[in-house]
Amino acid sequence: MATLWKDEYKVGIDKIDKQHKQLFDKIEQLLEIAKSGDRNSNQQKCMEIIDFLVDYTVFHFDTEEALQRDRKYISYTQHIKIHMDFKNTVQAYKEQLSKDFSAKTLKSFIGTMLAWLVNHVCVCDRKILKNMPLQSMESFANTESFIENVAHKLLTEMYDIPIRGVKSCIYKGNVEGAVIVRTVAEGENKHLFLYGMSNTLAGILYNKISSMSLPHLDFLDEIEQSALMEIGNIITTYAMGAIEENGKNNIQFKSDLYVHEYNETDYNIINSVILEIETDCGKMEILYSRLK
Secondary structure (H helix, E strand, O other), rough: OOOOOHOOOOOOOOHHHHHHHHHHHHHHHHHHHHOOOHHHHHHHHHHHHHHHHHHHHHHHHHHHHHHHHHHHOOOOHHHHHHHHHHHHHHHHHHHHHHHHOOOOHHHHHHHHHHHHHHHHHHOOOOOHHHHOOOOOOOOOHHHHHHHHHHHHHHHHHHOOOOEEEEEEEEEEEEOOOHHHHHHEEOOOOOOEEEEEEEEHHHHHHHHHHHOOOOHHHHHHOOHHOOOOOHHHHHHHHHHOOHHHHHHHHEEEEEEEEEEEOOOOOOOOOOOOOOOOOOEEEEHHHHHHHEEE
């Protein structure tokens, strides 16, 4: 199995880089156990690693936040909120696994933690040293420009995938893509985002997160599913910053993953705007709708 930590993840602050590597190493240990199929006999070891991750995440975030205060980091308040939200996520997984340890929940925890950590290190933490703001999203004049900003944030800024072309159309009942992530965000209002990805694009995004190949889509397990859904949560978090006062409200996210096809039945989003985005890695479709 490929090593999860990469030197390219370094942010240029030695103490922070060492702590990041420690987090990646522990996730890698969990991943090895989950992939081995010998989870039950290693339950105690898994819980010890999870306990460590919960405690070390708090310790690491405290270290980062002290550094940001010393440097008078411009997005300190926003960064703290990102930390707090993720501490709550990690703690919730720990409580769930303590009550009912299962392979499904363990793998979901690993995928979520890995996707979040790679994004946070590579996008958020790198801005501390240069004192660059954590801009959520630019303001937008219309839905098309808003979705295009979402696509740029996800593909170009987060994963270094250039956008070659954009085409606007109207949703008539289906989203193209081998993998479709639906994320519903609820704050003052309710919002729906759909991210449809070609097989190639989904595989590249997963590889950038995990250094592993995405298996055949008919055989995705909870690690791959939760990692891809966390991508939806992450980009929707940024997008919501342009919608609801920079994300100051308590926004709840729920993501679901669909393979090969998506036919909307839960929400009335017919005639919503959908953007087709062309990249060298295949096509992506993104839909946004404010729900009533």
